[in-house]
Amino acid sequence: MKEWSETTIRKFRQTLLAWYDREGRDLPWRRDHDPYHVWVSEVMLQQTQVNTVIPYYERFMATFPTVTDLAQADEATLLKAWQGLGYYSRARNLQRAAQQIVTDYRGVWPQTAAALAELVGIGPYTSCAIASIAFGQAVPAVDGNAFRVFSRLLLIDADIAKPKTRQLFEEIIQPIVDPDRPGAFNQAIMDLGSSYMTPKNSDPAHSPVKDFDASYQLGKVEDYPVKTKVPRPKRIDYYALIIHSPAGYLLVQRTEREMLTGYWTFPLVTKASLQSAEAADEATLAQDLASLETLFASDYQVPLSLTTVGGRPVSHTYTHQRWQVKLLEANLPTAPALPFYPGKWVSAAEITDLPLPKVQEKIMVRYQQQVDSQAFSGN
DNA sequence: AACCCGTGGAC
């Protein structure tokens, strides 16, 4: 690993910020340094690319112009605004923190990284980002870009996948942060990390800081950062129950104990839950259908006649799970009195008014394709 | 420390 002299650090700041002032991106959340704007953008940007965030940020600010509006928003509106962004606990934590600020802090923002980190959803990176950008505190915002950029500049070979490595980077970067313009410094590192110093297909030869880039000078850019691999997602088999009646389709809301909390889907049942442990994988589709029909008859006194829909299952991959969802359909000639199941009946036209996760949208698209194709062949 | 939590883009 390399170490920089005071002189080198001063030259680096000057070079970096001159480039940032010239070439920095014009982004919606950079129009001012309002902590509410900085905060919302930083949370949206967690593990999410800039181009994805831009339209969400614009709509979010139109819907919730102030932290008070966000604190008072109803959950359905909030989740609908976040639909498609992923990591949905971010939205719920965002509102909880807004309520903390309005009530506990009487609308006055905490202005240091340490104080900001007390708020739910604001961790070591985001607290430093807000503190530096909105309040001018000279702290390094160490995100994936900072890991990558500084590991290359200084040949740091610590494994960035290990939690402990963050502290090392914070200590190394702290004296390099420009104390006069910490917010611009941190954002310049991010722009660098998304342009010349990207994970793949980087262009270090044209980087404004190529003279400071030890990995480039040694021809070892591809060796940095060092990051151990993550395990592959494990497969989980589901059945989606598309149950309809004159009252509409049966939808259920995800609980706090499940992922996708607060969003709506058709009832989803794991294949594993249907079997008597030993031969779960072996059970045939016919056996699973019988199990489901028995379950509804015994638990809910609702006789179902399930039929399969579509050929291949709907596939949807999360960070740690790969869902394979087989579609099953049942039509009830009359709508059973609720509650026979912890959900609600929704007309076809009103389903899309609900906050829906991507996997539910995929299921609905596949189902609609089947309905369309049967309309042609059947009549 | 290890694991959980979404989605879309790039290749």
Place this chain on the structure above:
DNA sequence: TGTCCAAGGGT
């Protein structure tokens, strides 16, 4: 199609 990865945080 598979794989990696993107301005991480919570538990």
